[in-house]
Amino acid sequence: MIKKFLDHLRFNRNYSEETIRSYSTDLKQLEKFIKEKSISCFTKADAQNLREFTAFLFKQKYGKTTIRRKISTLKSFYKYLVRNAYISNNPTDTLLIPKKEKKLPNTYTVDGVFRLLDSIDTQTFKGKLHKALLELMYSCGLRVSEVSNAEINGFDFNKGYLRIIGKGNKERMIPVGEKSIQAIRDYLEAPEYLQVRSKVKSRPIPLFINEAGRKVNTKYIYNLVKKQSMLSGNGLELSPHSVRHSFATHLLNNGADLRSIQEMLGHSSLSTTQQYTHLNVNKLMDVYDKAHPFSKK
Numbered sequence: 001m002i003k004k005f006l007d008h009l010r011f012n013r014n015y016s017e018e019t020i021r022s023y024s025t026d027l028k029q030l031e032k033f034i035k036e037k038s039i040s041c042f043t044k045a046d047a048q049n050l051r052e053f054t055a056f057l058f059k060q061k062y063g064k065t066t067i068r069r070k071i072s073t074l075k076s077f078y079k080y081l082v083r084n085a086y087i088s089n090n091p092t093d094t095l096l097i098p099k100k101e102k103k104l105p106n107t108y109t110v111d112g113v114f115r116l117l118d119s120i121d122t123q124t125f126k127g128k129l130h131k132a133l134l135e136l137m138y139s140c141g142l143r144v145s146e147v148s149n150a151e152i153n154g155f156d157f158n159k160g161y162l163r164i165i166g167k168g169n170k171e172r173m174i175p176v177g178e179k180s181i182q183a184i185r186d187y188l189e190a191p192e193y194l195q196v197r198s199k200v201k202s203r204p205i206p207l208f209i210n211e212a213g214r215k216v217n218t219k220y221i222y223n224l225v226k227k228q229s230m231l232s233g234n235g236l237e238l239s240p241h242s243v244r245h246s247f248a249t250h251l252l253n254n255g256a257d258l259r260s261i262q263e264m265l266g267h268s269s270l271s272t273t274q275q276y277t278h279l280n281v282n283k284l285m286d287v288y289d290k291a292h293p294f295s296k297k
Helices: 002-012 017-036 047-059 064-083 110-118 125-140 144-149 178-188 191-197 218-232 240-253 258-265 270-276 281-291
Strands: 161-165 171-175
Touching: 002 017, 002 064, 017 047, 017 064, 047 064, 110 125, 110 218, 110 240, 125 144, 125 161, 125 178, 125 191, 125 218, 125 240, 144 161, 144 218, 144 240, 171 258, 218 240, 240 258, 258 270
Parallel strands: none
Antiparallel strands: 161 171
């Protein structure tokens, strides 16, 4: 049932592999839970069993965002079972989803970004890789999965843009800054790069590969950002999403319009972009002073 459902998401709904992996993890967790309750199959689980599973998630101290996603997975899965006549009634109809947390990630200041990027030692191949990766992440506001899945053929040095396949397998073109282009040139022109590239077995060839010739995965990028944040002296627990959020905030604070930011971030809804970006008080005061007729008094 899980396999059929995931194939449905992959081939009929065009979901990304990252999302499908999350759905798979959530459903396997439910499968383990109902087996421990001596329930033979998903179709035998009732509303009470699923409420017990949600209670179990809260006891495990998952964050509300994670629990929201897991319950959403259950609802999608059981809707699929009803549509395909595995069951007649949907036991998730009475499941409540916790309210969405409106928590913004920690954000770098512009100086904080400079400290982060300047703290990388580029004398080694690994340093050149790290510099190119973080420069591109900030230059384009990429999701961590998009950085990991970026392909070398998607990068156009002459026109200065990167082709990315984002959520829902949607393609978008993003302009890349000159500093990022130079960092990627330095990484690709490093003598060690040709040796590393000869070990690559996957096709198409990933843009970012480690010394073993493997694609840099999301866990590697999370650890890199966390480690480099501490080395740079920013003093905050920052994540790849903090880099993405900083990209959007800095663009907005320097006059970029929200629609352009939405396009670059790859959001289907403008309301999502508004959650990523927030104006600081100084910027608001500046706009007020310049625009409101009473401000001159």
